[in-house]
Amino acid sequence: MILLVDIGNSRLKWTQAEAGVLKPTIFMDYRQADFPERLREFWLSIPAPKQVAMASVSENALTILLVDMARALWPGVELIMPQSSQTAFDVKNAYTEPEKLGVDRWLALQAAHRYYPGDTCVVDCGTAITIDFIESDGRHLGGLISPGLFLMKKSLADNTAALPFSEDQADTSLAIVTAAAINNGTLLAAAGLVEAALARQPKAYQLVLSGGDGDMLARHLAVPSIVDGGLVFKGLLNYCRNENAS
Numbered sequence: 001m002i003l004l005v006d007i008g009n010s011r012l013k014w015t016q017a018e019a020g021v022l023k024p025t026i027f028m029d030y031r032q033a034d035f036p037e038r039l040r041e042f043w044l045s046i047p048a049p050k051q052v053a054m055a056s057v058s059e060n061a062l063t064i065l066l067v068d069m070a071r072a073l074w075p076g077v078e079l080i081m082p083q084s085s086q087t088a089f090d091v092k093n094a095y096t097e098p099e100k101l102g103v104d105r106w107l108a109l110q111a112a113h114r115y116y117p118g119d120t121c122v123v124d125c126g127t128a129i130t131i132d133f134i135e136s137d138g139r140h141l142g143g144l145i146s147p148g149l150f151l152m153k154k155s156l157a158d159n160t161a162a163l164p165f166s167e168d169q170a171d172t173s174l175a176i177v178t179a180a181a182i183n184n185g186t187l188l189a190a191a192g193l194v195e196a197a198l199a200r201q202p203k204a205y206q207l208v209l210s211g212g213d214g215d216m217l218a219r220h221l222a223v224p225s226i227v228d229g230g231l232v233f234k235g236l237l238n239y240c241r242n243e244n245a246s
């Protein structure tokens with residue numbers, strides 16, 4: 001078994017890979033006080049992994065906590081922590097400073113290149129919305145970063161007197177009450193961003209979505225898309241030896 005860990009900006013996501021097949025993802029809020037205990041209990045209940053692969057775009061302290069926990073639970077376990085680089089698994093990073101590209105974006109690009117070959121636009125709709133374009137030959141063209149839906153709504157609530165934070169259902173129609181106006185406005189901002197990014201390219205790209213709001217965004221886009229919430233995990237798996245072994 002290989003333990004795969006994606007430390008995002010708001011949540012920790014982890015899963016087990018057995019013979020290359022991913023189990024359901026466990027999502028955890030790492031800001032809760034009892035998070036380390038809850039995670040340790042979870043990890044005590046699973047078979048000892050041969051390898052632990054981690055991707056982190058979060059604070060170092062959290063990464064260190066998780067590394068220490070894995071080492072304490074499974075002494076001698078092999079830890080794999082990929083970093084963004086110039087090229088990996090036939091993907092060429094477009095950034096002028098390749099190591100500055102978020103490792104979540106880098107891993108998602110590698111997974112997209114492997115599992116969704118072709119000219120592809122990879123969108124992660126999480127804390128941030130990231131949009132990256134990759135050509136069928138593995139050349140990354142670059143990307144875009146915007147606040148995600150939660151942050152858009154939170155910044156409205158935090159910076160105005162009259163606007164509340166609302167998590168009601170959203171669509172892209174015109175609203176006649178405040179909460180719907182915010183939910184629909186921010187959803188249309190996200191959908192419009194993705195549609196505009198695609199429309200401004202000189203050719204067509206297939207669209208692959210991931211992230212906590214990926215499903216919701218997919219339902220409201222005017223263009224077809226594939227939703228795959230496992231892109232970062234699949235990218236991590238590339239870096240593991242014997243990925244097909246149990």
Ligand SMILES: Nc1ncnc2c1ncn2[C@@H]1O[C@H](COP(=O)(O)OP(=O)(O)OP(=O)(O)O)[C@@H](O)[C@H]1O
Pocket residue numbers: 007008009010011012057104125126127128148149150151210211212213
């Ligand atoms: N407390 C919360 N903070 C932020 N987002 C939340 C929270 N609760 C629910 N969400 C939802 O999850 C979305 C974030 O998705 P996701 O879980 O992929 O983000 P993440 O864990 O921070 O990962 P990443 O950093 O990779 O984007 C938000 O836009 C929001 O809709």
Ligand SMILES: CC(C)(CO)[C@@H](O)C(=O)NCCC(=O)O
Pocket residue numbers: 009057100101102103104105126128130145
């Ligand atoms: C953009 C986020 C926050 C998305 O999770 C992450 O990929 C990150 O911290 N990136 C570093 C900056 C960059 O990718 O240009």
Ligand SMILES: [K+]
Pocket residue numbers: 008104124126127128211
């Ligand atoms: K992300």
